Amino acid sequence: MSQNVVSSDSTRTPQTAETMIEVDELKTYYEGNSLFGGTPVKAVDGVTFDIQQGETLGLVGESGCGKTTLGRTLIQLEEATGGEIRFDGKDITTLSRDELHQWRKNAQMVFQDPDSSLNDRMTIGEIVREPLDVHEIGTPRERRQKVKELLDTVGLQREHYFRYPHQFSGGQRQRIGIARTLALEPDFIVLDEPVSALDVSVQAEIINLLEDLQEEFGLTYLFIAHDLSVVRHICDRVAVMYLGNIMEIGPTEELFTDPANPYTHSLLSAIPEPDPTAERDRITLHGTPPNPRYPPSGCPFSTRCPVAIKPEEFSDLDPNLWTRIVQLREVLGERLRADRSVRERIRERLGKETRFGTMEETVNELFGEFDLPTDVETEIHQIAHLAQSDGEAAALERYGTVFGSICDQQDPHFVEEEDAADEGTQGERTAGSEISGPNHQSYCHRHKAEFDDPEAVIKARDV
Numbered sequence: 001m002s003q004n005v006v007s008s009d010s011t012r013t014p015q016t017a018e019t020m021i022e023v024d025e026l027k028t029y030y031e032g033n034s035l036f037g038g039t040p041v042k043a044v045d046g047v048t049f050d051i052q053q054g055e056t057l058g059l060v061g062e063s064g065c066g067k068t069t070l071g072r073t074l075i076q077l078e079e080a081t082g083g084e085i086r087f088d089g090k091d092i093t094t095l096s097r098d099e100l101h102q103w104r105k106n107a108q109m110v111f112q113d114p115d116s117s118l119n120d121r122m123t124i125g126e127i128v129r130e131p132l133d134v135h136e137i138g139t140p141r142e143r144r145q146k147v148k149e150l151l152d153t154v155g156l157q158r159e160h161y162f163r164y165p166h167q168f169s170g171g172q173r174q175r176i177g178i179a180r181t182l183a184l185e186p187d188f189i190v191l192d193e194p195v196s197a198l199d200v201s202v203q204a205e206i207i208n209l210l211e212d213l214q215e216e217f218g219l220t221y222l223f224i225a226h227d228l229s230v231v232r233h234i235c236d237r238v239a240v241m242y243l244g245n246i247m248e249i250g251p252t253e254e255l256f257t258d259p260a261n262p263y264t265h266s267l268l269s270a271i272p273e274p275d276p277t278a279e280r281d282r283i284t285l286h287g288t289p290p291n292p293r294y295p296p297s298g299c300p301f302s303t304r305c306p307v308a309i310k311p312e313e314f315s316d317l318d319p320n321l322w323t324r325i326v327q328l329r330e331v332l333g334e335r336l337r338a339d340r341s342v343r344e345r346i347r348e349r350l351g352k353e354t355r356f357g358t359m360e361e362t363v364n365e366l367f368g369e370f371d372l373p374t375d376v377e378t379e380i381h382q383i384a385h386l387a388q389s390d391g392e393a394a395a396l397e398r399y400g401t402v403f404g405s406i407c408d409q410q411d412p413h414f415v416e417e418e419d420a421a422d423e424g425t426q427g428e429r430t431a432g433s434e435i436s437g438p439n440h441q442s443y444c445h446r447h448k449a450e451f452d453d454p455e456a457v458i459k460a461r462d463v
């Protein structure tokens, strides 16, 4: 996100002697290729947070939101495009090649798929020993000894030294990956979906192993996961990511029982409820996340947010009509992101039908059944016309001017207890009702005192 999103001071947990990693406005963009006109993929788009010594910070969010990229950037397997990552106070994004080689001992990664991360032509001993060889640690004899101890540590046997990965089960292969990760005695480990590829019965064993190792060696983890129940079990705090941004970060139980951000509400509502009679505010998210090459302006979640703020002049509009208006933007966004083939472009130029259909058809489908207020009707037709004549980007810009609200126009700030209290409406609504502690931050305009908070709006919705 842009520089005005988050002031680093407001998003940090209070500084303690135990802060290990401070991340400041970190961005990782993948450069575009000519097919897309060089527009970069904004995989991580300005995140600010800390990781405390010895904690497990969970990182959750839908596929493609940037979790792996963020994890890889933290240990410099990916180069940051902007921002800082300070390890024990030192910015590691500016290290020279040699310095980075030395520093890498401190931070390692466990990968999701033990099959593809282990070289099938090397013995287990060679695989686990490789980092020691690369960093020339100890004599060959000492290295062999160290590997045998590591095999013990992760619950394998010393005789496994001369065997090959294919002779092991998935769980055992993940143990081999973990032993290799531990070889250089790192302080910090990124665990990228470490149990997702494993049978459910084996998952608990590996989770227990990771917890034991953390206690034994005082490790600090970033735990990337899809499975929220595993996250709830193992993490001290959780960060929720959407489209390259952190939407909410807070202590695990607090975030699960009292989420603040509409996106966290949506993610949690997707977890199957064991008790079918239990009351739960179900939220169905429409559409797919926007293309990270073309993130929306304002709040990253604005295009799908179930409680996005309406502009004041449309506050009385029929909610069903408003839903259709929001869908019009989705259609424009889809058309913008679709990769139109040259042939389709030519057909379109020649006035022939393409799989995209015309905007007029779309407008008829969306709004045909409504008796539109004149101003709304005029604007919708103008937007459709712009899409046809100047393209979807121009139409979306017009949409934003007419139907956009603060959610589409401004980056929300993180709101902490003190900030919300400063808004001066204690009594009417206290910050504590949405964000219950100083270490809990959420990124939503609705946390401002002038708007209804996300939970209240979700509860009041007709779902």
Ligand SMILES: Nc1ncnc2c1ncn2[C@@H]1O[C@H](COP(=O)(O)OP(=O)(O)OP(=O)(O)O)[C@@H](O)[C@H]1O
Residues within 6 Å of the ligand: 030, 041, 042, 043, 061, 062, 063, 064, 065, 066, 067, 068, 069, 070, 292
């Ligand atoms: N090497 C790359 N080059 C270009 N784009 C990339 C590259 N790696 C990832 N991306 C894109 O960056 C975005 C973030 O991807 P990333 O893998 O970090 O997400 P994720 O949340 O870890 O997803 P998943 O849960 O599926 O692993 C995606 O749009 C992805 O397509």
